[in-house]
Amino acid sequence: MGNGTSIGRVRGLGAARGGVVHHWLLQRFTSIGNLLTVLFLAVSLVLLPDYNYATMVEWIARPVPALAMILLVITTFWHARLGLQVLVEDYVHEHGNKFACIAALNLAACAGIAFGVFCIVRLALGAHA
C-alpha cells in the first residue's frame, strides 16, 4: 500500500489516518478548558478569606466550585496526557518502550481523573470527615 495522493494526505488520509488532526484539535479544546477552569481556581483563591479547612470545604462543596473543580481535573489531566504523549513520541523511539510509556500514561491519567473527581464528589455530597 502506498502513501496515497498528496491531497489525500492533506485531508488526513495519509499514514496517520487523521489521528494527528484529532490529537491536535483535542490539545486546543482542552487548553481552552484549562484556561477557564484554572483561572476560576486562581480567582477563587484570591477571593477566599482564608485557607482553613472549614473555609475550603465550604467553598468546594458548593455546586459551582465543585463542578468547576471536576471539570478542571478532567481537562487538565486530559491535556497533560496529550502533551506527555508528544514527549514520549519525541524521546522514546524503541517500539516496546514507547508502547509501555503510552500505556502507563493512559492508566495514570485515568486514575488521576478518577481520584480527583471521587474526592470532589465526596466533599460535595458531605461524605468527608
Next chain:
Amino acid sequence: MANAGTKNRPLSPHLQIWKWGPHMFVSILHRVTGDGMAFAGLGVLLWWLGALAGGPASYATFQWAMSTWIGMIVLVGISWAFFSHMMSGLRHFALDVGAGFELRTNRMWSIICPILGVVLTAAFWALLLLR
C-alpha cells in the same frame, strides 16, 4: 521508529547546533512548564483534593508541607509554570490562525510572553498575600 532499515539514517541537527533566539527559548519553555505541571502541578492538585476529602488531619499535613520553604518554592513554581505556559499557549493560538509569523512580530512576542508569565505570577502572589 528504530526498525533495522532506519537505524543508520542521518539524524537532523538538534539544539546544540543552532544559534539561540527567543523563539527557541519560548518553545522549550512551553514544553518544560507543561511537562513540569503535568507531574508537580497535577500531583499537588490531587494531594490537595485528597487531603480535603480525607478530613482536617490530612489537610493539616498538606498545609504544613506547603508552608515549608520547599512547599513554597513548589507552589510559586507551579503558578509561574501555569502563567508562562498560558502566555506561550495563547501565542500558539495566534500562530494557529496564521498570525504573527513576520520575523519582527514573532521575535517580539517570543520575548514578551515569558516576561508576562513572570509579571502575572508576581501579580497573583501580590494579590494572595495582600488580601
